[in-house]
Amino acid sequence: MQRYFVPEEGWQESMVRITGDDRHHIDRVMRMQTGDSIICNAPEGRAAICTISNITDQYIAATINEWLDESKELPVEVTIAHGLPKSDKLELVLQKGTELGAASFIPFQAGRSIVKWDKKKAEKKLSRYQKIVKEASEQSHRTVVPEVEPFLDFDALLRKSEDYPVKIFAYEDEAKTKDFHGLSSILSGLEPGQKIIACIGPEGGYTIEEAEALKAHGFEPVRLGPRILRTETAPLYLLASISYHFEELRC
Amino acid sequence: MQRYFVPEEGWQESMVRITGDDRHHIDRVMRMQTGDSIICNAPEGRAAICTISNITDQYIAATINEWLDESKELPVEVTIAHGLPKSDKLELVLQKGTELGAASFIPFQAGRSIVKWDKKKAEKKLSRYQKIVKEASEQSHRTVVPEVEPFLDFDALLRKSEDYPVKIFAYEDEAKTKDFHGLSSILSGLEPGQKIIACIGPEGGYTIEEAEALKAHGFEPVRLGPRILRTETAPLYLLASISYHFEELRC
Structure with missing residues (x-):
């Protein structure tokens, strides 16, 4: 229907x-x-x-x-903060991320983002993005439409992250160590309804300064499997894992 | 490097x-x-x-x-059999599915596939697809390149599936029942190195005859979370969940 x-x-x-x-x-x-x-x-x-x-x-x-009486929403509220990627990759993240249950999206200007947005461009994009998530919500039978929040610079993102009790960031360097921090232990500690923000770097990842600032603001680095994922694949891995953890495995 | x-x-x-x-x-x-x-x-x-x-x-x-000494490969060998989807969606599945660790891909002609392939078209596509998975393997630091197997019709796919000890198919109708079969229980029963084939329907899903034939050939229906996923999102959810299960959660 x-x-x-x-x-x-x-x-x-x-x-x-x-x-x-x-x-x-x-x-x-x-x-x-x-x-x-x-x-x-x-x-x-x-x-x-x-x-x-x-x-x-x-x-x-x-x-x-x-x-x-429906239960189509993830039991935790996941916000994807995505460093602006190239071309139409953000649109892919918004569409697929909505299917996979994200609660909101925050695009931000990362140090290594090739694309640069000004306020005017960001406003123009925003209405298109809101249309994408609305359509994807209808398609996937979601009961709420995710928010696409206004574009932020990196410092504003750090301030905004204070609203979230749980903060993680996908960090390629973690994937290279044996002593990586476990996504599963973070997910296992989440309570139903809790808000989590996941920060994804653009192509080329975070600058060292960004990674340090994220850690200093309480973001925990996580790896998303041992392979190197493209920037637009990382949030999809994360959201699918969260769905699997809570909705299929029921940990 | x-x-x-x-x-x-x-x-x-x-x-x-x-x-x-x-x-x-x-x-x-x-x-x-x-x-x-x-x-x-x-x-x-x-x-x-x-x-x-x-x-x-x-x-x-x-x-x-x-x-x-690397361990970049999923501990189980996952084959994605995908009913031909529209436009360039199969290319997205091949690229992202490679990043997420698939061992091989089998495109097949499903009853509701809008696209129809003949042998000549299939051969032409195959070399392009092999290039996509090779590049995605390099990008994601995989140690093996997944196979893209020749295009099959549905009956040939059923015969081919006899090579696989574990067979599942993503079936939207399972997502509508409370008594769905758990993906997690199937994954928990897998042994390292075991081969699993996952069958994904095209847009519009399987015909009733196809779903019945898959069940009769030992494919177990699974749901991939409670939301309805687009055809190209389903294999990405599945592969990310398998990676999370074995490589992060280490069930």
Whole structure:
């Protein structure tokens, strides 16, 4: 069944009102009719099966039939802070990271990022990125849409990280030692609902100064398996491992 | 240090001879000089640090200095059998799947594959795919290059699967039940060195007939977390989970 995220103002007691791109998608792309069923997600994470009752050029109205009891969200809230990678790799991370359950994304300017963003460029990108995560959430049947937070410089990222009780960073140098710090021991220590921020370097990794600053701010270096992963593969490994740990292995 | 896979015929007792694209890469792309060091991988998985001793237009000669003791390979041999997906998604699976440790890949024609391949097209694609996995192996410091096996139809895939003692398939319907079969219990039962084949459906998943045939041939359905993953994300989740299970959690 097709799924749509409906913002707060679209919800009434027993009805949902859908406008904008989603109205167009239901009417023109899916060519649905009154009587057809869809799943509507509310902002706080709940979802309901709804039946389309009226299709107009301005909105689509649907009646709420049944609230669903779903558990599609990772039991811990994972934020991926990603040093700006080249070309469209960040879009891949946003799409796949959403499928894999990330709670939010923070793009940041890393010392070795080839791409440089200014404020104007960052704002323009942000609305595109929010569209990608919304669509990926619908596709993967998530019950909440991840946040894509405004672009930060490295110092602002360090300040922002103070909101998170658990902080890790993928650090290639850890993969070269036998005495690496275990991702599994960090995951095993997490409580349900806890927030964790994972910092991923751009191509070429962190500068030595960045790695030192991350450690000084309480980020623990982790390795993500013994192979060297590309920058865009690292967050996918991490999120899949977190899902496996909590949702499949149930450690 | 840059890493190159050198085929059997390039190895002599204390020397390596590199030709073709890799010769070009060392000479013209990396602009290396005699005296520079590289890592050369032999086909059976061993790797050595070598020093360039001679650069000609036909070959590059390098002296073997030291054999490395490396453990970069997953402790189990994972084959990803992927129902042909659309556009360049298979290339993404090959590149990322190689980084994540797959031992081999088998593309197959699934009932719901939009793309149809004939023998000629499959042969043309194969050499491109082999190049992708070779480059990804070098990038991720793997010690063996995964196989990309010739394209199969579904019946040939079923026959081929008899070579594998453990067989699983990602099945969306399993994700909808509470009584799903656990990936973790299958992984926990694997012995080091054992071969496992994982079958991934194309966009739209398997036909009912395919799912039944897979079960009848001993494939166990598994879910890959509670969210619905795109076809190209499923093998990455699976490989990352296998790496986490054996290489990080060390179950």
